[in-house]
Amino acid sequence: xxxxxxxxxxxxMGMTNKKSLKCEQHLGHNAMYWYKQSAKKPLxxxxxxxxxxxxxxxxxxxxxxPECPNSSHLFLHxxxxxxxxxxxxLCASSQAGTEGPKKLFFGEGSRLTVL
Amino acid sequence: xxxxxxxxxxxxxxxxxxxxxxxxxxxxxxxxxxxxxxSGRGLVHLILIRSNEREKHSGRLRxxxxxxxxSSSLLITASRAADTASYFCATxxxxxxxxxxxxxxxxxxxxx
Numbered sequence: 001x002x003x004x005x006x007x008x009x010x011x012x013m014g015m016t017n018k019k020s021l022k023c024e025q026h027l028g029h030n031a032m033y034w035y036k037q038s039a040k041k042p043l044x045x046x047x048x049x050x051x052x053x054x055x056x057x058x059x060x061x062x063x064x065x066p067e068c069p070n071s072s073h074l075f076l077h078x079x080x081x082x083x084x085x086x087x088x089x090l091c092a093s094s095q096a097g098t099e100g101p102k103k104l105f106f107g108e109g110s111r112l113t114v115l
Numbered sequence: 116x117x118x119x120x121x122x123x124x125x126x127x128x129x130x131x132x133x134x135x136x137x138x139x140x141x142x143x144x145x146x147x148x149x150x151x152x153x154s155g156r157g158l159v160h161l162i163l164i165r166s167n168e169r170e171k172h173s174g175r176l177r178x179x180x181x182x183x184x185x186s187s188s189l190l191i192t193a194s195r196a197a198d199t200a201s202y203f204c205a206t207x208x209x210x211x212x213x214x215x216x217x218x219x220x221x222x223x224x225x226x227x
Binding site: 002004006031033035040041042043045048050055056088090092094096097102103104105106107108109111 | 119120124148150155156157158159160163203205207213214215216217218219
């Protein structure tokens with residue numbers, strides 16, 4: 001138990017579906033992250049929210065839409081995805097700030113399969 | 116790209132042997148971290164080394180950092196079958212502690 005919970009753990013969707021991934025952290029952190037992990041590729045930093053404000057958007061296609069309603073919750077809304085979007089989506093949190101090193105706490109991931 | 120790159124991509128050793136994994140990165144950093152991932156699970160933080168440190172130990176883990184070569188190594192001594200996992204290095208961005216970039220990882224298999 002890392003203090004970061006992701007749901008669902010597995011999701012299968014068609015290309016025309018709309019679904020959402022949810023992440024909740026119980027660590028009192030103020031920054032949350034979405035990473036995409038595809039086989040044999042580096043983890044891809046998708047979005048960073050710090051103090052509920054999006055501070056990073058690494059040219060992610062608009063079919064991925066993040067939402068951070070408060071510092072404990074993070075969503076990734078999915079619509080009209082492509083088969084190449086099938087991957088493990090990892091949520092992480094940290095205590096953001098300007099001083100000192102930070103470390104990430106990850107959830108168990110949501111395994112997405114797009115048919 | 117600012118991502119770290121781990122080497123080798125895969126490593127298979129016998130229980131009791133030492134395992135060494137390397138990481139190279141491209142830009143100046145504040146800190147470098149190593150994470151572990153069991154198959155299909157989330158990543159777990161192992162150890163952090165600051166840019167002004169050269170070596171750090173934690174139990175059976177030893178991390179070195181050479182900022183002049185922009186490289187780091189993770190040594191796991193006396194490996195166990197339970198060490199079987201993927202290992203990733205993560206780098207942040209100089210003057211920004213809040214973004215972390217990972218490589219593709221080294222997949223370690225420790226045979227009993």
